[in-house]
Amino acid sequence: MKRQNWYKLFYQFAIIIVLAITGFRLLFSKGFTPDFEAYCPFGGIQALGSYLTMDSLSCSMTSMQIMMGVVLFIGIVLFSRLFCGYICPLGTIGEWIGKLGDKLKIRFTPSGVVDYALRFLKYALLFITFYYTLQSSELFCKKFDPYYATVSGFNSDVVVLWASLAIVALIVGSLFLRLFWCRYLCPLGALSNIFRFAYWFAGIMGVYIILIVAGVKLSYVYPLAALAVAGYVLEIVRMKKVSPSLVHITRNADTCISCGLCSSKCPQGIDVASMEVVKHVDCTLCGDCLHECPEKDTLQINRKSMNWLPAVVLAVLIAAGIIMGSFFEVPTIDVKWGTDEQIANAEVYSQSGLKNIKCFGSSTSFANQMRKVEGIYGVATFVGSHTVKIYYDPAVFDADKIQRLIFVPEKRVVTPITKEVDSVVFYTLRVDQFFDPLDATYMQHLLSQKSHACGFQTEFGCPVMIRIYFPAGKENSAAELTDVIETKNLSFVVNNNEFFAKLKYKVIEINDKPEVISRYDYAKAMYLPYSNRFNDFANYTPDVVSEYILDMGKNTSLRNRFSYLVSHLSNDKGVIGFESLLDSTGVEKAVISFVDTVTDGGKIYSAINADTLLIHYSDGRTGKVANTFAFPENGTEKKK
Numbered sequence: 001m002k003r004q005n006w007y008k009l010f011y012q013f014a015i016i017i018v019l020a021i022t023g024f025r026l027l028f029s030k031g032f033t034p035d036f037e038a039y040c041p042f043g044g045i046q047a048l049g050s051y052l053t054m055d056s057l058s059c060s061m062t063s064m065q066i067m068m069g070v071v072l073f074i075g076i077v078l079f080s081r082l083f084c085g086y087i088c089p090l091g092t093i094g095e096w097i098g099k100l101g102d103k104l105k106i107r108f109t110p111s112g113v114v115d116y117a118l119r120f121l122k123y124a125l126l127f128i129t130f131y132y133t134l135q136s137s138e139l140f141c142k143k144f145d146p147y148y149a150t151v152s153g154f155n156s157d158v159v160v161l162w163a164s165l166a167i168v169a170l171i172v173g174s175l176f177l178r179l180f181w182c183r184y185l186c187p188l189g190a191l192s193n194i195f196r197f198a199y200w201f202a203g204i205m206g207v208y209i210i211l212i213v214a215g216v217k218l219s220y221v222y223p224l225a226a227l228a229v230a231g232y233v234l235e236i237v238r239m240k241k242v243s244p245s246l247v248h249i250t251r252n253a254d255t256c257i258s259c260g261l262c263s264s265k266c267p268q269g270i271d272v273a274s275m276e277v278v279k280h281v282d283c284t285l286c287g288d289c290l291h292e293c294p295e296k297d298t299l300q301i302n303r304k305s306m307n308w309l310p311a312v313v314l315a316v317l318i319a320a321g322i323i324m325g326s327f328f329e330v331p332t333i334d335v336k337w338g339t340d341e342q343i344a345n346a347e348v349y350s351q352s353g354l355k356n357i358k359c360f361g362s363s364t365s366f367a368n369q370m371r372k373v374e375g376i377y378g379v380a381t382f383v384g385s386h387t388v389k390i391y392y393d394p395a396v397f398d399a400d401k402i403q404r405l406i407f408v409p410e411k412r413v414v415t416p417i418t419k420e421v422d423s424v425v426f427y428t429l430r431v432d433q434f435f436d437p438l439d440a441t442y443m444q445h446l447l448s449q450k451s452h453a454c455g456f457q458t459e460f461g462c463p464v465m466i467r468i469y470f471p472a473g474k475e476n477s478a479a480e481l482t483d484v485i486e487t488k489n490l491s492f493v494v495n496n497n498e499f500f501a502k503l504k505y506k507v508i509e510i511n512d513k514p515e516v517i518s519r520y521d522y523a524k525a526m527y528l529p530y531s532n533r534f535n536d537f538a539n540y541t542p543d544v545v546s547e548y549i550l551d552m553g554k555n556t557s558l559r560n561r562f563s564y565l566v567s568h569l570s571n572d573k574g575v576i577g578f579e580s581l582l583d584s585t586g587v588e589k590a591v592i593s594f595v596d597t598v599t600d601g602g603k604i605y606s607a608i609n610a611d612t613l614l615i616h617y618s619d620g621r622t623g624k625v626a627n628t629f630a631f632p633e634n635g636t637e638k639k640k
Contacts, residue, residue, distance in 0.1 A: 005291040007311035011086040019089060019151065036151045037065065039322075041083060042141065042188040044069030046133045053220045056137045057332040060359040062384035064325035071321040075314070076195040079247045082314045084182065084192060085267075085284025090147055094174040094181050095267050101175040109178040109269040116236050118184040123232040126187035130224055137360045141187065146170050178269050183282065193281055194231035196242055204230065235281050242281045247301060247309065249278040249289065255298045262289035262299055272299070285310045329387075331380040333363045336391060338377025346377050346391040349402040355438040357386045373405065404460050410440035411457040411526050414447045417519070423472040424454065424522040425514035427481060432463040432506040442501055443485075445492040450484040451476050455526050463508055469522060475514055482507045520586040527588075530559065531579040532566045537593070540576060542640050546596040548604050550635035552580060552588040558628060565629055568613035574599030575607075590631075593640065601637045 022036075037043050037060070044065030047058040051066075075082050084091050101107030110118060132140035142148050142157040149163035166185070173180030182189050194201055208223040234242075251262075253276060262272040268282040272289045290307045293299040301309050336343055356362055363381035366388065370376045375396030380389040390402055397405070417424065434443070440458060443466070447453040452474040459465045468481065476484070490501045517525070562578070569575045569592065577593030592604055608631055612624045 003291045005286070005288050007308060008086055008286050008288065011311065011314070012092045015087055015089050016092065023151070035060075036148065037061070037139075039068050039318075040065055041068040041072035041321075042191070043139055045072070045191065046130060046139055046141070049130060049220075050134050050137045051330060053134050054137055055334055056360055056363075057330060057383075058133055058137050058360060059139045059142075060383050061139070061332075062325070062382075063328055063330045064322070064384070066330060067325035068318075068321045070324075071317045072192075073195050075317045076192050077198045077245065079245055079310065079313055080283060080285035081189075081192045081196070082285060082310055082317070084189060085286035086311065086314055088182075088188075090170060090186070091179070091182050094170060094179050097171060097174040098178060098267070104175075107176055107178060119235060120232055121184050122186055122190040123228045125185060126190040126231075127224060127228040129187045131221065134220055134224075146181075179267065183268075190228070190231060193235050194227055196245075196281060197231065197234045197238075200230050200234060201227065239281050240275075241279050243279070247285065247313070249283070249285065250300055250303045251276050251278075252298045252300070252303070255295050257295055257298075259294065261292045261294065265289055265292040287311075329382045329384050331389075332357075332360055332383045333367060334378075334380040335367055336378030337371055338391065342377045342393065343391060345393075347394045349390045349392060349397075349399055350387060351390075351403070351406060351435075352385055352387040353433065354386045354388055354406075354436045356436045357381050357388055358383055370405075376405075403462070407435065407460045407464070408437050409458050409460065410437065411455070411528055412440055412444045413455045413526065414444055414451075414453045415455075417454050417471055417522070421471045422519055423516055424469050424519060425472050425475050425516050426467050426469045427475075427478060427514050428511055429466045429468065429481075429485070429507055430461065430463045430509040431466050431485060432508050433504040434458075434464045434466070439505075442490055442503060446484060446487060446490055446503075449490075449492070450487065451481065455522075457526065467525075469526070470514065472516065478510050478512050482510060523586045524582060527582050528559075529579065529581050530562050531577075532562070533577040533593075534566065534570045535573055535576045537576040540595055544595055544597060545576070545593055545640040546637055547640055548592040548594060548601045548635050548637055550590045550592075550631050551633060552590050553631070555590070555629050555631065556588050561628060564613050564615050564625060565608065567615040568610070568627075569604070569607060570616070571614055572599050572603060572607060575604060590635075592635075596637075601635060605631070605634055 043058070043061055044067065047061030048066050048069055050056055050058045057066075072083055098107055109115075129140050132138075139157075143159040144162035144166045146163065146167045149158045149167065152158065154160055154163065166181075169185060170181045173185075177184075204223055204226050208218065208220075211218050249272070251272065256273070258273060260273050263270070263274075265288045266272055267286060267288060268280070268284065270278065270280045270282060272278055287307055287310055290299050290301070297305060301307065338346065357366060360383075363383065366381065367379040370379050370390060375393040376390060377393065378391035381387070382389075388406070390406075392402060443456060447456065447468065451468075452470055453476075454469050454471055456466055456468040459467075470476065485505050485507055486503075487505075488503055490503055492499055559580075562580075566578050569578060572594075574595045574597075575592060576595060577591075579591050579593075581589055581591060583589055592608075594600075594604060608627075608629060610627055613627050614622060614624055616622050
C-alpha cells in the first residue's frame with residue numbers, strides 16, 4: 001500500500017490553497033489588497049540586516065517579518081530547514097515538477113564536481129541579494145524572486161527579464177535536475193545552510209561585532225563575503241556529515257531490510273539507507289523517508305516514533321513568530337539630527353493612521369521634509385501601523401502645532417464647472433479618520449464616482465474640516481453626501497492600473513443646507529497659484545525687472561507640466577521668474593518676470609511657442625520634449 005506523508009502534504013496544499021484563494025480574491029474582490037510579504041522570513045532577515053547596518057527597515061517590512069526570520073533561524077539551528085521542507089511554495093512546485101520528470105525518465109541528480117560547482121551559484125546570489133539590499137534598504141530579491149513576481153503580477157519592483165529567467169529556471173530546471181532551484185539557486189537555501197553551521201555563523205559575526213565595538217571601521221561587505229564563502233566551503237566539505245541538530249532522523253540497522261525505499265523517496269536524493277543518523281546538509285526533516293519505510297521502528301525521529309514532531313514544531317514556531325511580531329513594532333527609520341542635548345530635552349509627538357507612511361521611501365521623504373523645520377530634531381516611522389514619532393523642541397512647538405505641521409491642506413477639482421454655471425453651493429463637514437494627502441486622493445475619486453461635486457478643499461482641524469462644492473441646483477443632500485463619504489470600499493483606475501482602498505471616514509458634523517457663493521468666489525477659493533524663480537532672481541532690483549503677462553487660456557489644464565515650461569524659459573538668462581494668478585475677473589494669467597536690459601517680450605513669446613522645450617534634469621542631463629503649450633495671443637509688458 002502506498003504511504004503518504006500527510007503532515008507535509010497538509011502544509012504544502014494549505015499554502016497553495018491560501019495563495020490560490022488570495023489570487024481569486026485579488027481578481028474578483030474590490031478593496032482587497034493582499035500583502036504577499038507579510039510572513040516572509042527571508043525578507044525579514046534582510047530587513048533586520050538593513051536595520052542593523054543602516055538604522056532602517058527595507059521596503060515595507062515590519063516586526064512581523066523580522067520575527068518570522070528569527071524563528072526561521074531558531075528552527076534551523078535547533079531542528080532543521082523546516083521552512084524549505086514544508087512551507088516554501090517554490091520548493092513544493094519544484095518537488096512536484098520533479099516527480100513529472102521522474103515519470104518521463106528525464107530527471108537526474110547531479111553529483112561530484114558538477115554538483116559542487118552548481119551549489120556555488122546560490123551563495124553568489126545570496127551575497128548579491130544582501131549586498132544591494134543593505135546598500136539601498138530595498139529588497140533586492142523582489143527583482144528576480146519567482147514567487148514575488150508571480151503573485152504580484154510582475155509589479156514595478158520586478159525586473160521582468162530577471163524574474164522570467166528565474167521562473168524558467170524553476171520550472172524547466174526542476175524537470176531535468178533534482179530540485180534545481182532549491183539546491184543551486186535559492187539564496188534562502190544558502191542562508192539556511194549557513195545557519196546550520198551555527199558555530200561558524202556565530203564566530204564570524206562575533207569577530208565582526210568585536211572589531212566594530214573596538215572602533216575598527218569595517219564594512220558589512222567583509223562578514224557577508226566571509227559567511228558566503230564559509231557556507232559554500234562547509235557545504236561541500238561537510239555535505240554528508242553536518243553536525244546533527246537536536247532533532248534528526250535515525251535508522252535502526254538491526255531491523256532495516258535494505259529495501260532502499262527511503263533513499264528513493266527522499267526529495268533531496270539523500271541515501272538515507274546508508275546512514276544510521278542522517279547528517280546530510282540537504283535534509284529538511286520533511287519525513288518522507290519515515291512514512292515510506294515498511295519496517296516498524298526502523299526509521300525514527302531520535303530513535304522514537306515521533307513522525308509528527310517536525311510538523312508540530314513548525315506550527316509552534318509559526319505561531320510564536322506571529323505572536324511575538326504583534327507585541328512590538330520596529331521603526332522603519334529612526335533618524336535624529338539634533339544634538340545630544342536637544343534630543344535629551346525634546347518631547348515626542350506620535351500620530352497614527354498616516355496612509356502615506358507605507359514604506360522606506362515614503363518614510364525617508366517625510367523625514368527629509370521634517371529636517372527642514374527648525375525645532376524638529378528627529379523622526380521615527382512605523383509602516384505597519386502608518387505611525388510617525390516626531391522629536392521636537394517644546395519651546396517652539398506643542399502637539400497642536402505639530403499636527404498643523406504634518407497636515408497638508410488640499411484643494412482638488414473633481415469636475416470642472418461648465419460656462420453656464422453662475423453660482424456654486426458648498427457643504428462644510430468635519431470628517432474623522434481623514435488626515436494625510438492620500439486621503440484627499442481617495443476623497444477626489446469617491447466624490448467623482450458617487451456625487452455631483454465639482455471640487456473640495458480641506459483645512460486643519462480636529463477632526464479635519466472639508467468644504468465640498470457643487471454646481472448650484474445639482475448638489476446632493478446632506479444625508480446623501482454623508483453616505484458617500486462613509487463608503488467603506490473604494491476602487492479606482494489610474495494609468496490603466498486599478499487600485500483598492502478600505503476607508504474608515506466618519507462624518508462628525510455637516511450643515512443641513514449648503515451655502516451659496518458666486519462662480520468667481522469659487523474660482524478664488526479653489527485656485528492654486530504657481531510660482532518659480534530662477535536665474536538669480538534675488539540679485540535684481542525692481543527697477544530693471546519687467547513682467548510679460550499673458551492669458552493662460554487652455555494651458556490651465558497643463559499645470560503638471562509648468563516645470564517643463566519653466567526649465568525651458570530658464571535657458572534665456574534674462575528670464576528670472578514664472579507665476580500664475582487670477583485677475584479681478586477670475587481669468588488666470590501667466591506672469592513671466594524678466595530683466596528688460598537682457599531680453600524682451602518678443603523673445604519670450606517665441607520661446608513659449610517653440611515646437612520643442614529644452615529642459616534640464618536634476619542630474620545635469622538635458623533633453624527635449626514636445627511643447628504642448630499654446631499661447632495664441634501676444635502678451636503685454638509692464639514694469640514690475
